[in-house]
Ligand SMILES: [Zn+2]
């Protein structure tokens with residue numbers, strides 16, 4: 092193994108390059124070692140570690156929507172999908188993984204992404220870990236993103252430990268509440284109308300829903316968040332109406348995105364990330380080119396701060412902030428700050444003003460968001476159908492990511508495995524809907540419904556109850572390195588006991604066992620003096 | 632006053648809790664406060680197992696605000712203190728209780744562990760029983776207690792660190808390694824899933840540890856069969872204790888589970904410690920200067936000899 096081109100030893104090293112200087116040292120950590128150091132100047136793309144490539148690695152891209160799965164390192168050539176940044180900000184044929192890789196009992200991974208983007212490429216028979224500082228220049232020494240190499244007998248164990256180390260490095264404080272909610276998206280998509288909202292609000296009291304979240308649909312344009320589409324009341328009235336019915340108002344927005352047709356882009360064409368001096372298209376969606384806000388620009392940050400301040404004032408308590416990767420794409424910004432540092436700056440502004448509310452990240456770079464979101468989507472969108480060609484959007488592949496990225500949960504944030512679609516008029520079979528709900532429950536992530544609530548039968552309501560009953564434990568995917576799409580998931584100490592769930596995403600079969608070793612009658616009584624009494628066993 | 636104070640000389644937290652039992656309490660004609668009809672259960676005719684929040688807890692769900700001042704660091708005394716009444720029978724004990732009742736008690740322990748760890752401020756759940764006036768137990772009615780701490784207490788931290796170190800050096804858990812190397816000389820009792828022994832490193836003369844043979848880190852992992860094996864192990868140990876000197880043997884029984892919110896389960900092996908203060912029928916092994924001041928214990932009875940005596944007590 093070579094680090095910065097040198098043989099590993101326990102000493103302090105420094106590199107003086109014509110563009111930058113870098114000091115680094117190796118420290119022992121639990122089950123492995125870390126490489127830490129400081130850099131200044133214009134480091135660009137720096138090689139950190141080079142090692143022989145194992146045959147197969149668990150690997151994946153940088154953000155919520157990137158697939159995370161077992162890959163063959165031989166003959167692996169990275170294929171950029173329709174949206175380039177859905178997988179990585181540094182696409183190349185050699186690209187293997189962002190942030191970390193895992194193989195039998197080993198994790199090689201970076202603990203932070205504050206300034207640089209950390210990633211792995213395959214070069215011949217070797218895997219090379221890089222830090223890319225893009226074009227940014229650092230006058231003073233800044234810490235490099237620490238790298239760890241960890242080894243243990245069990246791959247899930249080492250992934251969990253790695254995840255905890257990222258949490259510590261980024262000072263993650265897990266939020267107290269993990270809300271249950273409803274989202275409009277997977278029933279209504281962008282066709283949501285105000286009467287649908289009112290009708291579902293009437294029904295929502297029959298479900299254990301706390302957050303009622305309006306998804307992409309209500310807005311006039313991407314970036315013009317204050318203006319609602321014809322047929323919708325104002326954002327204030329939307330929040331008020333939800334609150335009046337006893338729910339926490341939740342709203343979707345893509346705060347770092349502005350569309351080519353938006354007023355904000357027309358008024359402030361200089362607020363966006365550029366390429367060769369011209370606005371750079373971050374991605375295409377809604378039939379439009381979408382640009383990324385330049386979060387190194389103070390004016391933009393002020394606008395962002397006002398936006399979230401106002402939304403909070405209107406009463407919103409839950410934000411699903413989407414397409415966040417836009418804030419971190421490479422390109423020309425107002426200052427020489429790195430795209431990652433800009434992204435974090437934007438996220439910090441949101442957290443500062445809206446931190447009292449629940450912040451759910453989506454389409455978000457993972458490691459830079461640690462400590463800045465309460466919940467995180469860890470998959471591509473689910474869908475009202477099971478399978479798709481080329482691992483494109485579908486329930487099956489969304490759920491696979493929910494399984495393979497299980498170890499982030501409750502360490503970095505609450506994992507969001509995406510909404511449950513429980514109604515029986517979709518193209519999902521009964522077994523497929525059950526699998527999605529039971530896996531999501533066992534893995535203990537966020538549970539959001541996304542159905543016309545009138546359509547849910549007794550069976551489907553019971554399935555929701557079951558999913559909630561088997562949540563609350565400490566989950567583990569025992570065979571996370573298996574690429575057969577058949578997973579063995581356990582959870583210790585769920586609300587109903589220890590859970591053992593074997594699920595086959597290919598055949599849509601599953602076997603759920605919940606042991607009886609927790610069953611005991613319990614009656615809770617609150618005394619006049621405020622003390623809690625619990626009467627267990629036989630009560631007379 | 633209810634607060635946590637930090638000792639920068641030892642790096643430990645101290646709970647300052649001056650809540651005293653001066654408040655008037657509704658009088659009751661049942662003398663024992665935790666018997667049915669007693670002070671805590673005035674309107675209850677009977678119960679099976681009850682857990683209730685301590686009347687004068689040292690840790691609170693809603694503790695008063697505190698202000699630190701430089702080196703005089705304080706924290707709010709978040710936490711929960713609970714009492715577990717094992718049975719309605721005042722004169723019972725873990726040695727006399729039916730096995731089924733102890734199995735039920737284990738399920739209650741599980742439920743409390745899960746419940747208390749679900750509170751965001753709880754970092755460690757400590758289940759214990761003080762039995763006998765020698766260890767400060769004022770009530771003879773069989774009961775234990777639970778402290779849900781807002782920090783990982785010092786001795787737990789010491790255990791975590793020692794087990795972590797062993798694991799890093801040996802790629803295995805130290806308790807698993809002890810079990811691999813015990814030859815029976817120190818064994819007091821054994822069944823399919825548990826072993827009760829006077830450990831090689833016993834600090835008290837008749838100290839007994841109960842270790843699960845399978846590497847588990849919390850009681851949440853116990854299967855139904857293991858629950859009944861654990862119940863039998865606990866009952867047998869306490870029965871042997873009671874017959875050793877033909878008297879209700881005082882002890883501190885403590886459950887050591889891993890701090891559930893940390894990722895230490897791979898090297899933390901769940902265990903129960905019985906720390907009895909008696910060195911002989913009428914002699915107490917006091918926690919005096921050496922023990923308290925230096926954390927060094929002088930054990931006047933060879934663990935192998937203590938194990939032989941306890942093994943030979945037929946129950
Ligand atoms: Zn009593």
Ligand SMILES: [Zn+2]
Pocket residue numbers: 804805806807808845846847898899900
């Ligand atoms: Zn062990």
